[in-house]
Amino acid sequence: MSDRERTRLDPWGITEIEDYERLYRDFGIKPFKPLLPEIPNPNMFMRRGIVFGHRDFERILEAMKNGEEFAVLSGIKPTGEFHLGTLMTVREIIYFQRQGAKTFYCIADIEAYEDNNIPFEKSEKIAVGNVADVLALGLDPKKAYIYMQSKEMRVRNFAIVFARRVTLATMKAIYGERNIGLYFSALIQAGDILLPQHEDFGGPKPTVIPVGVDQDPHLRFTRDLAQKFRQKFGFIPPSSTYHKLIKGLDGSPKMSKRNPMSYFTLHEPPESIAKKISNAFTGGRPTIREQRELGGIPEVCSVYAINMFHFMEDDKEVTQLYSDCKSGNIICGECKQKTIEIVLKFVKELEEKRKKYIDVAKEILGVS
Numbered sequence: 001m002s003d004r005e006r007t008r009l010d011p012w013g014i015t016e017i018e019d020y021e022r023l024y025r026d027f028g029i030k031p032f033k034p035l036l037p038e039i040p041n042p043n044m045f046m047r048r049g050i051v052f053g054h055r056d057f058e059r060i061l062e063a064m065k066n067g068e069e070f071a072v073l074s075g076i077k078p079t080g081e082f083h084l085g086t087l088m089t090v091r092e093i094i095y096f097q098r099q100g101a102k103t104f105y106c107i108a109d110i111e112a113y114e115d116n117n118i119p120f121e122k123s124e125k126i127a128v129g130n131v132a133d134v135l136a137l138g139l140d141p142k143k144a145y146i147y148m149q150s151k152e153m154r155v156r157n158f159a160i161v162f163a164r165r166v167t168l169a170t171m172k173a174i175y176g177e178r179n180i181g182l183y184f185s186a187l188i189q190a191g192d193i194l195l196p197q198h199e200d201f202g203g204p205k206p207t208v209i210p211v212g213v214d215q216d217p218h219l220r221f222t223r224d225l226a227q228k229f230r231q232k233f234g235f236i237p238p239s240s241t242y243h244k245l246i247k248g249l250d251g252s253p254k255m256s257k258r259n260p261m262s263y264f265t266l267h268e269p270p271e272s273i274a275k276k277i278s279n280a281f282t283g284g285r286p287t288i289r290e291q292r293e294l295g296g297i298p299e300v301c302s303v304y305a306i307n308m309f310h311f312m313e314d315d316k317e318v319t320q321l322y323s324d325c326k327s328g329n330i331i332c333g334e335c336k337q338k339t340i341e342i343v344l345k346f347v348k349e350l351e352e353k354r355k356k357y358i359d360v361a362k363e364i365l366g367v368s
């Protein structure tokens with residue numbers, strides 16, 4: 001099988017990426033690294049190469065450098081509790097909010113219904129917890145527009161208008177053969193992505209969508225619609241940044257709900273999180289002696305990955321872990337134990353903060 005065949009970006013299914021370099025060549029995503037020196041205050045995902053690609057981020061960079069208006073939008077499909085994938089997106093939008101972006105956070109309940117068959121009433125309950133998490137993590141609700149897709153008529157209206165210029169052939173080319181509900185939810189997502197440019201929010205402006213690279217089909221689709229409707233609405237094609245997908249704790253390429261041992265949620269019982277990390281796939285050697293002599297392989301290790309992606313704020317700590325692992329200075333048992341302590345401390349603190357935001361989250365979502 002060629003690399004091209006092994007590279008598949010599917011927002012609703014299985015995404016496989018054998019080689020991130022291929023995405024530059026075959027999908028027209030641009031490398032993020034050359035922009036890094038120009039970014040006034042890059043976040044840890046950018047500094048560590050986790051954010052590896054973009055489309056038109058130069059436009060956002062200009063706005064950031066010149067203090068001009070720009071927006072950020074991202075969201076969550078309310079199918080369950082927060083996990084490390086959704087945590088990443090939230091941290092990215094908090095970063096852009098702190099850089100001055102008008103901030104939009106969407107609860108994608110239409111997509112949760114079309115893709116996962118989750119009833120709207122159930123989504124609403126899950127969304128309360130999700131929004132409380134977002135606020136506990138530091139998003140400032142006074143400077144953000146947080147909404148449910150199904151209740152936002154401007155998004156629906158955009159979708160209705162856009163639908164006229166979209167053929168079945170286009171949908172099949174971008175998303176493959178899917179049911180009409182998923183095509184419909186893609187139109188709704190296009191409405192979300194362009195919502196910050198609606199006249200009610202001040203009209204056209206550079207907008208960045210920070211996402212996992214599996215979401216790129218939505219960006220390609222919406223950027224095309226933005227061109228088609230440029231004359232009517234004055235849209236500026238949305239920009240995007242792409243982060244790498246964090247590998248599963250069981251060594252699989254991606255954390256997935258289909259495989260409970262590959263991930264943990266931030267509200268799982270501590271014993272369950274500890275057990276999953278204890279059993280995680282590592283880059284360790286078969287014996288302690290070999291590991292002391294040869295060192296481990298952090299590049300393939302899921303424990304190294306979760307530390308590097310989320311639980312080590314300071315770059316020096318990441319470099320230290322890398323070299324301790326490579327040199328055999330640290331062995332997997334000890335490393336896992338330290339990681340468990342860091343993760344459990346984080347989830348405990350988040351749990352306590354989140355409780356305080358439940359009522360605010362209900363008020364924002366209009367849920368009694």
Ligand code: SF4
Pocket residue numbers: 282283284296297298301302303304325326330331332333335336
């Ligand atoms: S020592 Fe830590 S980083 Fe290195 S392979 Fe083992 S668990 Fe992974």
